[in-house]
Amino acid sequence: MRIILVGYGVVGQSLTYILSHSRLSNLKEYGFNPRVVAIVDRKGAAIDSKGLNLREVLRVKKEKGTVSVYPRGGKPGIGSLEVIETVEAEVLVETTPTNIENGEPGLSNIKTGFKSGKHVVTTNKGPLAIAFPALCELADYNKVNLRFSGTVGGGTPVLEFAKKCLLGDKINSIHGILNGTTNYILSEMEDKGLSFQQALDRAKQLGYAETDPSMDIDGIDPACKVVIMANWIMGKKITLKDVKFKGIRNIALETLSEATKRGKTVKLVGSIDGDCKVEPTELHRYDPLCVSGVLNAVKFVSEFAGEETIIGRGAGGKETASAILRDMLDIRHNLANKLLS
Numbered sequence: 292m293r294i295i296l297v298g299y300g301v302v303g304q305s306l307t308y309i310l311s312h313s314r315l316s317n318l319k320e321y322g323f324n325p326r327v328v329a330i331v332d333r334k335g336a337a338i339d340s341k342g343l344n345l346r347e348v349l350r351v352k353k354e355k356g357t358v359s360v361y362p363r364g365g366k367p368g369i370g371s372l373e374v375i376e377t378v379e380a381e382v383l384v385e386t387t388p389t390n391i392e393n394g395e396p397g398l399s400n401i402k403t404g405f406k407s408g409k410h411v412v413t414t415n416k417g418p419l420a421i422a423f424p425a426l427c428e429l430a431d432y433n434k435v436n437l438r439f440s441g442t443v444g445g446g447t448p449v450l451e452f453a454k455k456c457l458l459g460d461k462i463n464s465i466h467g468i469l470n471g472t473t474n475y476i477l478s479e480m481e482d483k484g485l486s487f488q489q490a491l492d493r494a495k496q497l498g499y500a501e502t503d504p505s506m507d508i509d510g511i512d513p514a515c516k517v518v519i520m521a522n523w524i525m526g527k528k529i530t531l532k533d534v535k536f537k538g539i540r541n542i543a544l545e546t547l548s549e550a551t552k553r554g555k556t557v558k559l560v561g562s563i564d565g566d567c568k569v570e571p572t573e574l575h576r577y578d579p580l581c582v583s584g585v586l587n588a589v590k591f592v593s594e595f596a597g598e599e600t601i602i603g604r605g606a607g608g609k610e611t612a613s614a615i616l617r618d619m620l621d622i623r624h625n626l627a628n629k630l631l632s
């Protein structure tokens with residue numbers, strides 16, 4: 292399987308690390324023989340139709356800051372769209388930064404991938420939050436697969452659990468702790484009595500929160516995940532504008548301590564239960580959703596299986612790269628069975 296990787300930051304580099312790691316030679320047992328033929332970052336690309344030397348490209352990126360100076364195949368200045376259109380490959384892996392204003396550059400990358408007949412695996416929530424129904428239609432029209440397991444739950448197989456393990460059942464509602472950063476902040480406030488600002492500063496020091504943390508603390512990131520789950524699992528054709536969301540920016544320590552006195556705790560919960568929303572919500576402290584720290588948890592209530600909760604790390608380079616691998620194997624499986632969906 293020939294792969295074009297666009298975006299070579301934390302997730303992209305973790306993917307090439309995993310692919311170049313010898314422990315994973317068992318992937319060949321699945322008939323999966325990945326060959327990365329192009330990697331693109333903001334300054335250009337490294338291209339080799341025979342397959343890039345992934346250890347070498349990783350070393351070049353770390354030492355020089357860009358893949359475009361890769362020896363024998365570095366192309367400074369070339370843009371992602373030109374690479375996607377001109378380089379032959381079966382799969383585009385899209386890992387550029389999330390942009391919820393217009394979805395770019397991910398949205399154009401994904402559309403160009405479809406139009407040039409490539410299956411797409413993305414970890415980028417922006418294009419999906421803005422245009423999920425339209426992107427699915429475009430993928431169908433071009434007879435290619437779109438997969439995005441890493442967008443919800445990082446490496447935790449939240450989407451696959453709902454789609455595959457609960458196959459045949461009817462999922463009536465979904466509730467989830469969908470953002471590790473805000474869960475960490477709320478846990479620190481509750482457990483250690485820190486103010487919101489103190490807990491946020493600590494999250495930044497530990498690398499859990501971005502310099503501009505608004506995607507997380509204003510509830511935008513979990514709202515994007517609600518859009519993805521509502522479309523993919525519940526068949527709702529919605530976009531980000533259909534989700535009501537409220538973050539934790541104004542949450543007071545007193546609100547948390549009052550809840551504690553009543554045996555409850557306050558979590559930022561994303562829900563698809565009639566309407567789609569994200570808001571700080573009181574939960575019983577023994578509710579399985581009440582995970583602490585940076586963990587994510589998602590509870591499905593289905594017609595026959597009842598309540599099922601899946602818990603795991605919601606982010607991280609290697610964790611998210613593992614979701615990309617699963618998606619690529621799924622596409623490989625579909626290709627082998629000619630079951631394009």
Ligand SMILES: NC(=O)c1ccc[n+]([C@@H]2O[C@H](COP(=O)([O-])OP(=O)(O)OC[C@H]3O[C@@H](n4cnc5c(N)ncnc54)[C@H](OP(=O)(O)O)[C@@H]3O)[C@@H](O)[C@H]2O)c1
Pocket residue numbers: 297298299300301302303331332333334356357371386387388389396414415416417441442445605606607608611
């Ligand atoms: N990190 C996680 O734990 C995690 C978990 C789940 C989902 N995600 C999502 O996965 C995506 C990637 O995350 P990340 O942490 O790897 O981000 P990152 O470290 O910021 O990397 C982004 C990469 O995209 C490249 N890029 C930006 N604009 C580009 C353009 N116009 N053309 C080509 N390349 C471009 C950057 O190039 P330069 O290297 O030249 O700057 C960089 O290599 C994001 O959408 C994120 O929300 C991340």
